Amino acid sequence: MxxxxxxxxxxxxxxxxxxxxxxxxxxxxxxxxxxxxxxxxxxxxxxxxxxxxxxxxxxxxxxxxxxxxxxxxxxxxxxxxxxxxxxxxxxxxxxxxxxxxxxxxxxxxxxxxxxxxxxxxxxxxxxxxxxxxxxxxxxxxxxxxxxxxxxxxxxxxxxxxxxxxxxxxxSPAAHTSDIFITEIDKARLRSLVELARGSDIFELEHEIERAIVVDPLKVAEDVVTMNSRALLQVDDEKVEVALVYPEDADDSAGKLSVSSGIGTAILGYREGDAFSWRIPNRTCHIRIEKVLYQPEAAGDFHL
CATH class of the missing domain: 3.40.630.30 (Gcn5-related N-acetyltransferase (GNAT))
Structure with missing residues (x-):
């Protein structure tokens, strides 16, 4: 922070x-x-x-x-x-x-x-x-x-x-932290960006491009990958969320689209990472408290 x-x-x-x-x-x-x-x-x-x-x-x-x-x-x-x-x-x-x-x-x-x-x-x-x-x-x-x-x-x-x-x-900017993305997730997300071209998707495209690409078999188990579930602290509130593709999003069930504000924000961060992120009306402060489930760590590479 x-x-x-x-x-x-x-x-x-x-x-x-x-x-x-x-x-x-x-x-x-x-x-x-x-x-x-x-x-x-x-x-x-x-x-x-x-x-x-x-x-x-x-x-x-x-x-x-x-x-x-x-x-x-x-x-x-x-x-x-x-x-x-x-x-x-x-x-x-x-x-x-x-x-x-x-x-x-x-x-x-x-x-x-x-x-x-x-x-x-x-x-x-x-x-x-x-x-x-x-x-x-x-x-x-x-x-x-x-x-x-x-x-x-x-x-x-x-x-x-x-x-x-x-x-x-x-040479990432001094005010940002490294984020990580698997090769498979990057390919899928790039396809998503191509199909959803528009001013509301550029933040996700930026994050995809700056991310460090890793082998799905070697990604650290505390990284938020696609279809991971994580416990977050957003400002003063703790929330449990799943990071999903837009077609699977359901805010009422805590399933955040990767193209949404906080969904884009948490992609690729690790347990303990804390950062600020602007959503439409304000800046929120986010901390990745714990990755509760990660497909790669569980061997669920089909997700």
Whole structure:
């Protein structure tokens, strides 16, 4: 739980807009934002003329806008992704100075890459950064971006999809834990993802791609594989669940689809692992207390 954690939420509320206004009044935050005055004026106009509680559609004009939350569901910044042809450009801001230095930027970059490559299907992700913005340059370079071009006013850093997938498998992000998946489960889940293409499945695709693939005969018996049953602690509640394919899901019986929020979250983790995961309306904190049944450990390889 002490690893830096960021989730990106697409819903932008009126309260979010007021928070953004506060951040954009800080010259330290806006110093390297080329369009900060335009953004600030836009937000002010929106708040003044629109009396709606949800402003998502206004912020998504010309791109996709996400509020960045920490593990306590406190907004700490924002990410904007703009698709231009096959490429996508990322703008990232950690809005409160008190959060600088906590490596939240690196976690936000990781989440932004996940969206750009798995959800928006970008071929390249580009970040244009002022040469004096040493903190941002360091965060993007450490995340695997490489310098594409530079001028006295701008450095353009890029990550392509092939490099992203390679780094995802070989150099996992510092804020994530290793997860494990059997060869058979990976093949079945890849087929599931192909058939269920959509914005709600990209998290599962990301987890499949980053997982360490193991032989079903050699997988540790304390790993949550498909059709396993496990005792979880979700926030302050202990729950017993089974991880199943979507056609077998039954929430009332504790059978969680692998394509659901917590179902995707627990895939591949081991007993004792604890992590945060964003579900639609909040961040939940999950701990794998015990794997009660695992098909591979029981010799049930047909499941």
């Amino acid at each position: 002490n690893k830096p954690f960021i989730s990106l939420c697409p819903e932008i509320t009126r309260a979010n807009a007021l928070t953004l206004m506060d951040w954009l009044e800080d010259e330290g935050v806006t110093r390297y934002l080329s369009d900060s005055r335009h953004v600030s004026r836009f937000i002010e106009q929106v708040i003044g003329r629109v009396q709606l509680p949800i402003l998502t559609h206004l912020f998504n004009q010309g791109g996709r806008f996400f509020m960045a939350y920490d593990e306590h569901d406190v907004p700490v910044g924002f990410v904007r992704l703009v698709k231009v042809g096959p490429d996508c450009e990322m703008v990232l801001v950690i809005g409160n100075r008190d959060n600088w230095g906590r490596k939240l930027g690196a976690s936000a970059i990781s989440e932004g890459m996940k969206l750009a490559f798995f959800d928006m299907r970008a071929e390249r992700l580009i970040a244009k950064i002022h040469p004096d913005n040493a903190r941002s340059l360091k965060a993007f370079l450490r995340s695997g971006f490489v310098l594409q071009s530079e001028t006295p006013a701008m450095k353009s850093l890029v990550m392509n999809s092939e490099r992203y997938l390679r780094l995802l498998r070989e």
